[in-house]
Amino acid sequence: MSPVANQGALAGLRVIEMGQLLAGPFCGQLLGDMGADVIKIEPPGKGDPMREWGQGEEKVQWEVIARNKRSVTCNLRVPEGQQIARDLIAHADVLIENFKPGTLEKWNLSPESLHATNPGLIVARMSGYGQTGPYSSRAGFGGIGEAMGGWRYIVGDPDRPPARMGVSIGDSLCATYGAMGVLAALHHREKTGEGQVIDTALYEAVLQVMEGLVAEYDYNGIIRERSGSILPGIAPSNVYSCKDGPFMIGANNDAIFARLAQAMGRPELAEDERYSTHVARGKHQAELDELINRWTLTLTIDEVDALMVEYSIPAGRLYTAPDMLEDPHFKARESIIEVETEGHGKLKMQNAFPRFSKTRSGVRRPAPVTPGQHNEEVFTELLGWSAQDVAEKRERGVI
Incomplete structure (x- = not known):
């Protein structure tokens, strides 16, 4: 599948995605679907562990979350790799990262230092507990955010231990709020020229969709419990x-x-x-x-x-x-599309969402097959490297 014309609402926006697994990459997917040029930085070698996620012998989840992205590799654990990332970010509108708080700072990529050279940069930071507070340094995954945010306790049958959804909802919610934050920050930048940092915590993203759970306890002393397939008092x-x-x-x-x-x-x-x-x-x-x-x-x-x-x-x-693939409503609205992927041929997946009346979101390019697939393209385009520069840095393991 060759890249197609970009008619998305975010066409012209450049996003650097640094992060692995779900929250950061899903935020990148959402922005990419809406037209942003998303350049994903992966570690040299195996790349993002998401490449190996999913069910079935052939893993295809990567084809969804990495669509509309270009992949470059960069060893962020060495100073030269950190400088390459800094140079790329200098050309970006948005940086997405979902590392443990303090990691960017350890790599000499703190938002303050990045803003010194790119004052309009928007930095979307996703973590388990946020960038501040007594738990900020703890490791956190989506499931832990679901537990702390109140989701896990109320899911399942009342006579059984807490259950979970069959998808990583905590990560997806954090990513969605992260993307929402990026769009709001872009509006602020349009008026002021200033970039800013968006601090999105997994547990707080989950907390946002807990409806009246806290207020009901505060006012009525009610602790919501697991109720199986019903919402108590909402019938039928x-x-x-x-x-x-x-x-x-x-x-x-x-x-x-x-x-x-x-x-x-x-x-x-x-x-x-x-x-x-x-x-x-x-x-x-x-x-x-x-x-x-x-x-x-x-x-x-x-x-x-x-x-x-x-x-x-x-x-x-x-x-x-x-059922989804056969349903006439799904077909009429093109809720599911077929993408010509480089890794798995024609593959059906969910279409871009939401829909716009004036601009068109969608899949313009398939997911990159190999980590660093677009090294030469991106480094030449943005940093002015030669093919020899790319080869030499690849040989030394910097990219």
Whole structure:
């Protein structure tokens, strides 16, 4: 797949991505999808461990998170490599890093020193606990952020230990807030010319999506507990069993519940004092779920789905990847695209998101196959090196 014309909203923005695994690279993916030129610095040799992540014998997760990026290698543990990184960053609008706090400073790449030569630079820093505070020096992964931020404790069935999502949600949230911070900092820079540092902690990114968890404890003394497939007091909203599998129904609103009662052939339920109001349904949540489940068990998923559409009730199938690939709505909106990758041929993956009315996000180039694939291209373009310079530094292990 040859690079295609860049029509993204961030076209012309140059991002240096320093970091490994998920948070930093996913932030880079989001900005790259929107048009930024993302230059990823990998350590010489094996490169980012993300190259070996994912399920299946052939690892393809890298093809998603490294799309729209150019890869260069640089040994950041030696002064010459640090200077190369500094020179690259001098040509950048944004630096993304997700190392342990203090690492950039140890490598003589502190934001203060980088701003001395590039005052408009925006530095997005992602870490487990943030750049300040008593825990800042601790190592942190996404799962630890999910635990500290309150997510892990409330996920799972009440009679079992805390569970997790099947994806690294803590890293993805941190990366998303990091990208949001970059966009806000760009707006500030447009007005003032000043760059700044964005401090994004994994645990605080998770904390942001915890809704009223802290306020409910502060005011009502309530500690949220694991509740399985429901939200306590929000009913009906659950996964129910049909003849041929599970189906999700969300009718936790008086008018919508009345329509569900009609779809079930039980319109009187909407007038029943146990179910007629939001609070009443919450108090009788378990028995209401059982009542609905007895009804769905008499029908197939297709039959329940058709009734939900007819009565305008929020509901849906529990999709797996094959379902997504076959669904007409996914196809109509091009939610999933096919990318001609260099490493694995044609590969289906999620499209860029969100959508814009005036600019077009997307996949312009596939993920780099090898670490340092674009060394000569980038170092020649930005630093004025010759092919001989590239070869000599590669020979010495600097790149």
